[in-house]
Amino acid sequence: xxxxxxxKSKPSNTTSCEDDSGHPRPTGQDQYTISEVAAWxxxxxxxxxxxERIGLMPHVDRSHTGQRRFSNRDLDWLAFVxxxxxTGMPVADMVRYAELVxxxxxxxxxxxxxxxxxxxxxxxxxxxxxxxxxxxxxxxSTYAGACPxxxxxxxx
Amino acid sequence: xxxxxxxKSKPSNTTSCEDDSGHPRPTGQDQYTISEVAAWxxxxxxxxxxxERIGLMPHVDRSHTGQRRFSNRDLDWLAFVxxxxxTGMPVADMVRYAELVxxxxxxxxxxxxxxxxxxxxxxxxxxxxxxxxxxxxxxxSTYAGACPxxxxxxxx
DNA sequence: TAAGACCTTGGAGTGCACTCCAGGCAAGCG
DNA sequence: CGCTTGCCTGGAGTGCACTCCAAGGTCTTA
Numbered sequence: 524x525x526x527x528x529x530x531k532s533k534p535s536n537t538t539s540c541e542d543d544s545g546h547p548r549p550t551g552q553d554q555y556t557i558s559e560v561a562a563w564x565x566x567x568x569x570x571x572x573x574x575e576r577i578g579l580m581p582h583v584d585r586s587h588t589g590q591r592r593f594s595n596r597d598l599d600w601l602a603f604v605x606x607x608x609x610t611g612m613p614v615a616d617m618v619r620y621a622e623l624v625x626x627x628x629x630x631x632x633x634x635x636x637x638x639x640x641x642x643x644x645x646x647x648x649x650x651x652x653x654x655x656x657x658x659x660x661x662x663x664s665t666y667a668g669a670c671p672x673x674x675x676x677x678x679x
Numbered sequence: 680x681x682x683x684x685x686x687k688s689k690p691s692n693t694t695s696c697e698d699d700s701g702h703p704r705p706t707g708q709d710q711y712t713i714s715e716v717a718a719w720x721x722x723x724x725x726x727x728x729x730x731e732r733i734g735l736m737p738h739v740d741r742s743h744t745g746q747r748r749f750s751n752r753d754l755d756w757l758a759f760v761x762x763x764x765x766t767g768m769p770v771a772d773m774v775r776y777a778e779l780v781x782x783x784x785x786x787x788x789x790x791x792x793x794x795x796x797x798x799x800x801x802x803x804x805x806x807x808x809x810x811x812x813x814x815x816x817x818x819x820s821t822y823a824g825a826c827p828x829x830x831x832x833x834x835x
Numbered sequence: 836t837a838a839g840a841c842c843t844t845g846g847a848g849t850g851c852a853c854t855c856c857a858g859g860c861a862a863g864c865g
Numbered sequence: 866c867g868c869t870t871g872c873c874t875g876g877a878g879t880g881c882a883c884t885c886c887a888a889g890g891t892c893t894t895a
Contacts, residue, residue: 556841556842557841557842558841558842567883567884568841568842569883569884569885570882570883570884572843572844573882573883573884576845586842586891588842588843588890588891588892589842589843589890589891590841590842590843590891590892591842591843603814603818606810606811606814606815607811609807609808609810609811610808610811610815613881613882614881614882614883615881631822632822634822635819635822635823638815638818638819638822639819641815642812642815642816642819645808645811645812645815646812648808649805649808649809649812651765652765652766652801652804652805652808653805654762654765655762655763655765655766655801656798656801656802656805658759658762659762659766659794659797659798659801660798662759662794663791663794663795663798666787666788666790666791666794667791712871712872713871713872714871714872723853723854724871724872725853725854725855726852726853726854728873728874729852729853729854732875744860744861744862744872744873745860745861745872745873746861746871746872746873747872747873769851769852770851770852770853771851
């Protein structure tokens with residue numbers, strides 16, 4: 524039934540306290556133009572500016588002429604936001620999380636709660652998807668000729 | 680993608696060649712008003728009418744006064760559509776599938792191809808979600824106090 | 836120094852999937 | 866009979882997440 528497995532928590536080779544925020548970036552620099560970041564993240568430059576405007580990005584550095592210069596830290600944040608986005612979290616909630624981060628260390632419990640709620644959502648969505656997979660596989664097998672669905676009785 | 684909301688549907692344990700399109704429905708009848716169907720599917724009456732309008736539903740029977748009377752077959756179809764919706768398939772694609780069904784048996788290969796493509800999407804989405812789970816678990820573990828992230832270096 | 840690619844802004848526009856509204860018909864009840 | 870509840874229609878409105886535009890400044894390469 525083509526199961527893809529649920530919720531294995533991370534393989535975790537790096538379980539140390541040190542995170543990996545310093546890993547090498549595209550150009551090896553710490554200054555990226557908006558189009559470089561767009562290419563790297565897959566987001567459009569429009570979207571990156573929009574993220575900043577709505578408070579989903581910390582304030583991005585500017586060159587002396589006012590152009591954005593993204594740092595590696597910004598890229599890390601964007602990568603994380605990309606993960607949150609994949610979970611289906613609404614942008615408004617991501618903004619809320621960003622606000623918590625900006626508010627300082629005393630928001631740790633709130634942030635943890637938010638991520639845990641998200642985690643539960645993800646778990647549920649995975650379960651739903653696996654359920655659809657079962658249905659899909661069944662339908663596909665009927666179309667595969669093993670069992671021609673006379674008259675499309677289920678309507679599908 | 681952002682798949683939102685559910686619409687819990689029948690468990691459907693029968694996996695034989697015989698489909699289960701005749702199993703007992705809420706009231707045991709074969710005639711349901713739009714509000715009964717809305718309650719049962721979790722969709723709004725508005726949405727059900729809209730589905731019919733855009734061609735996502737086969738033509739629904741009407742009472743002598745023109746009110747919709749949904750059949751068990753309609754409910755089956757709706758349950759399947761709910762599954763497709765959970766996969767994140769755009770409504771336009773579901774309509775396309777519905778058109779194939781209406782076109783007759785010679786569209787089996789197309790339908791199969793469509794479902795197989797969807798299946799692959801689902802597999803990929805599950806993989807993505809499991810990936811986000813890894814990230815989420817790691818973040819949560821840092822907030823859990825085992826290892827307070829000094830200075831929020833990763834930005835999260 | 837000039838062309839052309841790239842960046843800036845606020846605000847307007849887009850596409851999707853609903854969601855609601857106005858105005859009206861129909862059935863059941865006291 | 867009037868009242869309430871439920872349903873009908875076409876079309877307009879909503880919320881989200883972008884996406885694009887106009888008008889202009891900047892950077893790079895020839």
